Amino acid sequence: MxxxxxxxxxxxxxxxxxxxxxxxxxxxxxxxxxxxxxxxxxxxxxxxGGIVYAGGGTRHQREAGYGDVDSPDNMFRYLREEVGDAADEATVRRFCDESVARMEWLESYGVLFGGPLCPFKTSYPKPEYGLFFSGNEKSHPYASLATPAPRGHRTNGKGSGGLGYTxxxxxxxxxxxxxxxxxxxxxxxxxxxxxxxxxxxxxxxxxxxxxSAGRWSTFLYRWFSATAKEYEQGFRPMARVLESVADRIWRRGAKxxxxxxxxxxxxxxxxxxxxxxxxxxxxxxxxxxxxxxxxxxxxxxxxxxxxxxxxxxxxxxxAWRFIYAPQAFLEGVIVSPSGERIAAEDKYGATICGSMITHAGGKGYLILDSAQWNKVKDTLTDQTHGLWKTLVRYLIHFGHKKAETLKDLARSFDIAPGTMYETIKAYNDAITNKQPDPERKLDYRSPIVAAPFYGIDISVKDSGILLVPAxxxxxxxxxxxxxxxxxxxxxxxxxxxxxxxxxxxxxxxxxxxxxxxxxxxxxxxxxxxxxxxxxxxxxxxxx
The missing domain is CATH 3.50.50.60 (FAD/NAD(P)-binding domain)
Structure with a gap:
């Protein structure tokens, strides 16, 4: 039968x-x-990273003093701009209207959130912080569409990997x-x-x-596939080798x-x-x-x-090219090989990277002066942790170029020196004349005037310490x-x-x-x- x-x-x-x-x-x-x-x-x-984007007045927002600031409608006004044509208006509204309830649903099944608001701009908060501004909420033009509110909720618990992801x-x-x-x-x-x-x-x-495939086959498949996943964050070539072995084991025994x-x-x-x-x-x-x-x-x-x-x-x-934390990196200017400014530096890392790919062939350079550079070094310990701290230390000690003049720095990167000089001069003049930056909030600005000057190549790469993941x-x-x-x-x-x-x-x-x-x-x-x-x-x- x-x-x-x-x-x-x-x-x-x-x-x-x-x-x-x-x-x-x-x-x-x-x-x-x-x-x-x-x-x-x-x-x-x-x-x-274990970050859940939620708003509209979550318990964690209320504890951070944003309970009366954010609302489902305020969240919708921001997200409608980010979502574009990917979802209809009714779906986006539902996503915002039910956000608080979904967080409570997650917590009812044992997921833990909590911790104070991170006081500085970061791409991923240190373990002691549980809430942060995780997108473009404070950036132009989003800040004029909706009152900025922090909506990045970090999952509690011990992290894994060099970045401490949860x-x-x-x-x-x-x-x-x-x-x-x-x-x-x-x-x-x-x-x-x-x-x-x-x-x-x-x-x-x-x-x-x-x-039926045998105890050793199932054990080895599980070990190789799980170990490969652990290497995904820091050593992708090893992950690929382990995945290949796991795949061969599976294909021999799968029914x-x-x-x-x-x-x-x-x-x-x-x-x-x-x-x-x-x-x-x-x-x-x-x-x-x-x-x-x-x-x-x-x-x-x-x-x-x-x-x-x-x-x-x-x-x-x-695709992400984060240039913060430390927050002081945001005081610099990102230019293309032609010397023109690529994007507002306080934008979200994927927004910056998208502009760099679309408008500059994937090439970009972050330019700072010595005052800004020293501020980066002074805030490194307080604003970074784990693998990101190691990366910033690498940039400070090795991963940059330095010159006594802006034009010399531009030439070292093969950037059009005259155009870059004019770009930074316009940026400085706006600060001196107390004019608004057309792309950026005032509190992230400082003039680029103190020699020596520093530059970091933030161009798109698919390998190495400055790779761009997608x-x-x-x-x-x-x-x-x-x-x-x-x-x-x-x-x-x-x-x-x-x-x-x-x-x-x-x-x-x-x-x-x-x-x-x-x-x-x-x-x-x-x-x-x-x-x-x-x-x-x-x-x-x-x-």
Whole structure:
């Protein structure tokens, strides 16, 4: 007698933050849920900074004195500008309106946030701080659209990696909670096809490395894949070697399986690790370093496309060139090889990098005078920590050029000396004449006049100590209200019944512009949305 095919109400493809949030939300609706993950959970979320972008009056904002400053409407006015056409107005409003409740939802499942507001501008706060301005809130033109409020909420707990990132402290309690709710987790599993019937998605075909492959095979696969993830942050060549070994072990022992379900949620990450997709869809990212795990290979997006799903914003990436902390770096000026100013220096790191790639061929140079340079050295200990402190020390001792005149400094970098001199003169004259900088807030300015002068090459690099990491932002188009995947059609909003997408498998809140914490916040938002609606769909109710 032939064995019955295993079934579940909801299958989630990917066990990162979006996938686990989707699993919890579906389980809350009473659905039986199985999560399939190519490794052992966590994805890129577990090696991330653990920052969740939230506002509208969170408990942590109130404790920092911003409870009456921020509101859902104030948050919306800022995010509407950042999000652009990546999400419709109703979706962005919902994201803002439910932000406080989502933070409470995370905390109800054991995620810990808290700590005082960071008093200086930083790309990632020191461990003692729990809240910071993580985006462009104080920058032009955003500060004129909405009252600036800090919305970067840092997950509490011991960090991992040289930067002390706390992403695992965000993912782990949610994963543990999902298991307690009855969610089944099947690791070492890669989905190869979606099962369809009458144009509806009804399950998955996949290969999995289970006990039949032998105890040593499963142990070694887990060890190599987990160790590779640990090296992703600091030593990517080693991570690639370990991933290759893990892949060979998996391919030798994985067995074909089928799992039928009433709904499937794709939450398998972006495609930054898929070189062919990068070359085809976003060639500007070819010269950038990859930030993610082996699972960010685009397989989830390709699964959706295999059943006719539409994609969007696949040309969008987020690449970071942070020039702070220390905050004193912001008092300098960033110029292109032509000597012209590239962008406002107080903008978010991905915003600066985007301008550098678009307008200067990926090349840029930060110019400071000796007073600003000394201020950087004086504030190094107070404003930096971990690997970032080591990086800044490298810049101070080795990674810069120095000259007695601005024109000599320009020549050492092969920057047009006359144009750079005029650019900095205009910057200084505006300060002397108490004129507003057209791009920047006054409190980050100081004149560049004291010799010697210093320059740092902040150009885009894909390797070395000053590499520029990147993630992909686009994916499958989804309905903003439910997260159900849309068909590749004539824009009529036709859906693929039974198929949902979340996280970086889907076009979402951060798919146009990224600021720190927005992708993780969107993983929670889109994962929860997909799980709730897939749970209703699997029960026979209208999602």
């Amino acid at each position: 032939e064995a019955a095919t295993p079934t579940a109400d909801v299958v989630v493809v990917g066990g990162g933050l979006a996938g686990i949030c989707a699993a919890i939300a579906a389980a809350e609706k009473g659905a039986s849920v199985v999560v399939l993950d190519r490794a052992y959970g966590g994805g890129a979320s577990a090696i991330s 992403g695992r402290n965000l993912w782990q309690p949610l994963f543990d909670s999902a298991l307690k709710l009855g969610v089944k987790f099947e690791p070492a599993s890669r989905v190869e096809a979606l099962i369809t019937h009458d144009s509806q998605v009804k399950g998955v075909r996949y290969r999995s490395l289970n006990k 074909q399986k089928t799992l039928e379900s009433r709904a499937v949620i794709l939450a398998a990450g972006g495609f930054i690790m898929n070189k062919s997709m990068i070359r085809e869809l976003c060639p500007n990212a070819v010269g950038l370093a990859t930030l993610g795990t082996a699972g960010d290979d685009g397989s989830g997006i390709q699964l959706g496309q295999s059943v006719g799903a539409a994609v969007s914003h696949t040309d969008r990436v987020s 993630i992909t932002l686009g994916g499958l188009r989804v309905d903003g209200a439910s997260g159900v995947v849309l068909k590749e059609a004539n824009g009529d909003g036709e859906t693929i019944p039974g198929l949902y997408a979340a996280g970086r498998n889907a076009v979402g809140i951060c798919s146009n512009n990224y600021v720190t914490g927005l992708s993780l916040a969107d993983c929670v938002f889109s994962g929860k949305r997909a799980g709730e609606n897939a749970g209703l769909y699997s029960s026979g109710s209208s999602p």
